[in-house]
Amino acid sequence: MRFTKDHEWVEMEGDVAIVGITAYAAEQLGDVVFVETPEVGKTFKAGDGFAVVESVKAASDVYAPVSGEVLEANTALGDAPETVNAAPEAAGWFAKLKLANPAELEALMDRHAYEAYLDTL
Amino acid sequence: MSEKPLLTTPLHSAHLALRARMVPFAGYEMPVQYTEGVLKEHLWTRQHAGLFDVSHMGQAKLRGADPLAAFEAVTPGDFRGLKPGRQKYSLLLNGDGGVVDDLMAGRPDNDGLFVVVNGACKENDFQVMAKALAGQVTIERLENRALLALQGPEAAKVFTHYAPETAKMVFMDIRVMTVWGIDLIVSRSGYTGEDGFEISIPADMADDVWNILLSNHEVMPIGLGARDSLRLEAGLPLYGHDLDETVSPVEAGLTFAVNRNRREQANFPGAARVARELAQGPARSTVGLKVLEGAPAREGAEIADAAGAVIGVVTSGGFSPVLKQGIALGFVPPAHAAIGTPLKVIVRGKAQAAEVTATPFVPHRYVRKA
Secondary structure, three states: OEEOOOOEEEEEEOOEEEEEEOHHHHHHHOOEEEEEOOOOOOEEOOOOEEEEEEEOOOEEEEEOOOOEEEEEEOOHHHHOOOHHHHOOOOOOOOEEEEEOOHHHHHHOEOHHHHHHHHHOO | OOOOOOEOOOOHHHHHHOOOEEEEEOOEEEEEEOOOOHHHHHHHHHHOEEEEEOOOOEEEEEEEOOHHHHHOOOOOOOOOOOOOOEEEEEEEEOOOOOEEEEEEEEOOOOOOEEEEEOHHHHHHHHHHHHHHOOOOEEEEEOOOEEEEEEEOOOHHHHHHHHOHHHHHOOOOEEEEEEEOOEEEEEEOOOOOOOOEEEEEEEHHHHHHHHHHHHOOOOEEEOOHHHHHHHHHHOOOOOEOOOEOOOOOOOOOOOHHHOOHHHHHHOOOOOHHHHHHHHHHOOOOEEEEEEEOOOOOOOOOOEEEOOOOOEEEEEEEEEEEOOOOEEEEEEEEOHHHOOOOOEEEEEEOOEEEEEEEEOOOOOOOOOOOOO
16 A cells, blocks of 8 residues: 555555545544545546545545546445545545556555654644 | 734643644634544534533623613614523624624623623624723623533533522523632523533633533533534524624524614614615525535535526535535525525535525524523
8 A cells, every 4th residue: 555645545456546545634534424536537647636525624635646547436435424434444445546657656655654754744 | 814823711721631633713722623523522412411612702791871771882682671681692783784793792690791702803892892882881801701611402401410590591591600619600502502501700710610511421522613513503603604794684684683672763883774674675695505415515605596597605514413414504695595495506616406494404402491
């Protein structure tokens, strides 16, 4: 699993990138009450807003950790947004992407580096 | 943004000890949530009792030869008719009938008028009052008092244990009393739609009262995040969002705060505008909206008619933890304000179905009979 400074994660499953938000991000957001996942077929550049996650209090953008095309969105979050809090780095995934530029992964942090980054916040 | 250092309330260290998430609000560093989070804090208050620190709000005593009569010069309420032991919700109005602030004013004793205004507005409010009422009242700011709100269906059970005399109080009663040897000003009111009390306490005793109330298993500390979602479900306006200096009492749906005798006397600021809007209808009306699909509509979201033409704007909105859907307050032309009118809210470019809904969204549970 790789991580961004904006608290998204990417995990490769074959050549498909599964993306979501980290446990830290879910904890900071509080109880998630609504998730807007991206449409299948849309393409995003790394850093583009590609989903929105809402708590009781506020809406927050989720940024694409890597560039690519949306192959599948986790539509189960529509009826069960609380999954983002319960399992942010597993069942609470947001979308699966076809990577446009696999080299982008190398620029992201591994878990050790991400945890060190969290310690600086 | 000014870089003025944030003020703190007498309960600041108590919030930190409870590991509250602190944010700037109304010039103070205030708890937006505690460890349970906004959603659980909200639901706890609806089911049990929540304790809020609202010491940022402005408390003052107005005294003079006839402070009740004097206060009618800046508000549309019947304060001459306000009986000892009662308080009123009212509006501080500008000369155009725009709302300078909304407030509570009451008679906890026979010593003048006790006024509580919004924290973010208090400096201006008391300047406006001092200027308009110069020579008629003196304004004593009660900056040495904290303010707590205990709200929820179990609030009365908790508080009457310590203060049995509050059992006889009904909604909008206000009394001075001595509890735990501490001089309190207690009103049966709040900002959640639930039964409960607002409790004014000498600042140096605030920690003690906070801890005693929190020692009850029914009581949980609640942050400003849930305070906002609770008041929205209760259909209560928030100054600076649903109310500002351009909004009239009629536009805001607060005509109840313009008492009939004051309407006839037409001697309050903006009386002409209020009379005209009551006769001809206002340019815009505040409505409640249920969002029937998609994301919650938040402040600033456009409101469109069924055909898609933009006709209004959301002034505050969010997710209702009780109804589990988006709810909002906003302005639309009166022709679109009837309950049940189908409308759209535009969220991130998407038009989502919404419907004009009676407020409160969640029924009030005020105790009106002892």
